[in-house]
Amino acid sequence: MHEPLSGYVRKQFPALKRQVNGHPIAYLDGPGGYQVPETVIQAVTDYLINMNANVGDQFASAQDTSAMIQNARRIFADFFNCRWEEVVFGANMTTLNFALAQALARELTAGDTVLITEIDHEANRGPWLQLQDRGIRVEDVALNVNTCTLDMHDFQQKLSSKPKVVAVNYASNGVGTISDMPRIIQMSHDAGAYTVVDAVHYAAHGPIDVQKLDTDFLLCSAYKFFGPHIGVLYARKEILSRLRPLNLRTQSQYPPFMLETGTLHHEGIAGAAAAVEFIADIGRKFGCDPQASDAEWPGLRRHQILAGLRVFDQYEQALTADLIAALTRDVPQVTLYGPPAGHPRTSTVSFTYAGYTADQVAKYLGRRGLFVWGGHFYAIRLVERLGLLDRGGLIRVGLAPYNTQTELDRLIQALKAEDALQRFAATLR
Ligand SMILES: Cc1ncc(COP(=O)(O)O)c(C=O)c1O
Structure with a gap:
């Protein structure tokens, strides 16, 4: 027992x-x-002791670093239920969202609308509000102050302006409300918008399934669920591959690397992967049929x-x-x-x-x-x-x-x- x-x-x-x-x-x-948890501390320490290199070099520690990052992408692919090419690492959610907003802005023209919401953390408002400088209209979906929930009637009405992007919060870090994400994404797509979901608060509390949700983008931060201070973005490959984010000539232009400017926070990525493994370990010990846990099968993690x-x-x-x-x-x-x-x-x-x-x-x-x-x-x-x-x-x-x-x-x-x-x-x- x-x-x-x-x-x-x-x-x-x-x-x-x-x-x-x-x-x-x-x-x-x-x-x-x-x-x-200790396992996350160990993963960070182990990276710094045994790998600690930049990627792309020919020696062992650099190759180990690449392998570690690749493994972390696969672990986060299981976390999101997506492909590894859709997992983008960054400094934090806010920085990733600014990069995403800049990249998506190049798809928009002056007069287009972006919808944000009053229940959102500023990190999923500021990057979009800033696009007003380029002539993008930004509209705010109202909070129902009596219930601390999104006003779905107002949302429905605001969709009539045919927004190009809907940036919305999965769960409120202010009051804990979980919004009806499948419905919000479906309504946004019906109106022709890309969806950008802030799952930073939600990620510690419920399963994320980007395929079931059918969202185009979703962001979280590992430090909100047992990990170090890094951000992680899920980006639908078909959309990401046609975006032109700000990056360097020396940088890979392919998903997911095209959004990862500069050197990544390698030890943070090692720790973030260990954080997801910690959640899986709890599932194995306390939540799964032990026989299923012992067998090796695809999808086990x-x-x-x-x-x-x-x-x-x-x-x-x-x-x-x-x-x-x-x-x-x-x-x-x-x-x-x-x-x-x-x-x-x-x-x-x-x-x-x-x-x-x-x-x-x-x-x-x-x-x-x-x-x-x-x-x-x-x-x-x-x-x-x-x-x-x-x-x-x-x-x-x-x-x-x-x-x-x-x-x-x-x-x-x-x-x-x-x-x-x-x-x-x-x-x-
Ligand atoms: C709901 C929510 N969104 C976004 C953020 C910003 O995340 P980060 O600190 O990784 O930029 C936070 C941080 O508190 C948050 O709680």
Whole structure:
């Protein structure tokens, strides 16, 4: 029999041993970035000790580096359910999206429309808003502020302007809402648009299947799911191969290399591949039929990745339900912001606390080893539309598979102790 999931998972993360002010740290800021398991640290270290070279040279370490990157592309192809030629590595999601927007802009002409949304992180808004300098019209799909969901009626109406690109968020890093991506992509394609999906927040919480989704582009960041700080883009090969991104004469003009300007973050790629392998390993240990896990068959790794994500999701959803129930029941100062009960969501729970700013509450919790983020988390338009930007934004608790009920109990106790918060806030003035 396996140890319970959480006990096993926690042992893999050296960062969980750290303390602050005598308190064990509860990393409750998953949407800001996950902690990394030992296997990821080892993969990065192993790369730096045993390979550490540029690609294209004739000696062994350079060839090993090429092989490592190629293997990582195959691992991410299983993660996305795509071909390896469709996996593009980059510095982070934002940088990749700027490069993509520049490349797609060359397909557009002045007067064309791009649709963005109010629920999106700025990284999937700014790169498109910037195209206004070239005469591209950028329209914003409204947020339904009552439900913290995309206004699908407004989306339908905005599609009548026949946008060339729809840039949309899979799951909100601000409030945890998961949007109906298959429907949004289908509607966008029916209107004749390319689709660019920001899956940065979603990727840690649910399976990605770019074939089923039928999206043209999808972006994520490995540091949001157990990996180092790199971004990864899925780009449909047939479209990518006809784009003319900004790049050098010396660079390969073929997918996926054409979008990868300069030297890649090799050790980050090694670690990112290990992060996906970590998810697959959880699937193998806790989520798969053991016989299927032991047999070698094509598609096994994808099967295990999906199983791992399912295991994590079940664990997180149970904790999330408990957290929401406890906040509602025990902390009357809290006002929750997020999708209604029953709507698909991640384990990200955001709220305000009457009488205190998000920054004050986050600092107070941080002193007690409860690491949460307060503010707008770059989902600035969302927070603005919720009417909270001038009031300091939201307090965000984002649960990862290494978080526990004990940590949530500590959080609730700290939030219930308003007198302690008041004393602490007085020291900030
Ligand atoms: C939903 C979402 N999109 C995009 C980004 C930007 O990702 P990166 O930091 O890799 O540029 C973030 C980062 O917080 C995010 O949460």
